Amino acid sequence: QMQLVESGGGVVQPGRSLRLSCVGSGFTFKNYGMHWVRQAPGKGLEWVAVITYDGSDKYYADSLKGRFIISRDNSRNTLYLEMNSLRPEDTARYYCARDLRQRWLQFALDIWGQGTMVAISS
Amino acid sequence: QSVLTQPPSASGTPGQRVTLSCSGSRSNMGSSIVNWYQQLPGTAPKLLIYSNSQRPSGVPDRFSGSKSGTSASLDISGLQSEDEAEYYCAAWDDSLNGYVFGTGTKVSVL
Numbered sequence: 737q738m739q740l741v742e743s744g745g746g747v748v749q750p751g752r753s754l755r756l757s758c759v760g761s762g763f764t765f766k767n768y769g770m771h772w773v774r775q776a777p778g779k780g781l782e783w784v785a786v787i788t789y790d791g792s793d794k795y796y797a798d799s800l801k802g803r804f805i806i807s808r809d810n811s812r813n814t815l816y817l818e819m820n821s822l823r824p825e826d827t828a829r830y831y832c833a834r835d836l837r838q839r840w841l842q843f844a845l846d847i848w849g850q851g852t853m854v855a856i857s858s
Numbered sequence: 859q860s861v862l863t864q865p866p867s868a869s870g871t872p873g874q875r876v877t878l879s880c881s882g883s884r885s886n887m888g889s890s891i892v893n894w895y896q897q898l899p900g901t902a903p904k905l906l907i908y909s910n911s912q913r914p915s916g917v918p919d920r921f922s923g924s925k926s927g928t929s930a931s932l933d934i935s936g937l938q939s940e941d942e943a944e945y946y947c948a949a950w951d952d953s954l955n956g957y958v959f960g961t962g963t964k965v966s967v968l
Contacts, residue, residue, distance in 0.1 A: 773903075780860065781895070781903060781946055783957040797956045831902055843950050843957050844893045844908035851902060
């Protein structure tokens with residue numbers, strides 16, 4: 737079945753960096769745009785970033801631009817999120833999600849992983 | 859604070875119809891398609907409606923969506939206990955140049 741599995745979360749001190757990974761299976765990963773979405777404890781959803789199917793274009797939430805970097809390795813069916821200069825307010829569960837259409841960004845996220853928890857604390 | 863506003867809560871009895879609203883502006887709802895997501899307690903979100911009114915395969919037809927101007931609605935007809943969840947609208951925002959989620963509505967089945 738189609739599946740996304742995130743990893744890389746944990747407890748990190750403020751100011752440090754962390755890289756999250758998301759492995760896709762059960763579908764042709766290289767054909768789909770991929771997103772990261774986060775959710776702080778007890779809060780709503782916040783879109784983080786998206787990368788096109790071939791990695792040629794990337795878009796970020798304004799508030800995160802410059803600190804977070806989205807990338808992918810289609811040979812490994814893997815999506816990444818590099819998070820730098822981490823702050824307590826970055827504490828959240830981070831989900832990766834697939835865009836609905838192949839080779840086109842529709843911004844409808846149809847397959848989601850279970851998420852990986854990131855906690856920023858000294 | 860999100861640019862898409864949803865009422866924080868809604869409720870109904872089993873079998874009842876519930877309508878959830880999502881209000882935005884010209885830069886998001888007024889110029890972009892709307893999607894709806896359902897998040898059951900303790901689980902990842904699920905795409906419920908895309909392109910304003912389309913249901914992905916497997917979503918019951920008692921869920922329906924519509925959009926008019928800078929507002930959108932999600933109708934749940936024949937409310938069931940398993941519909942207790944948080945519901946989020948979402949759309950692309952031209953001013954923010956990003957995808958935005960609504961504030962979310964928690965639906966309770968009485």
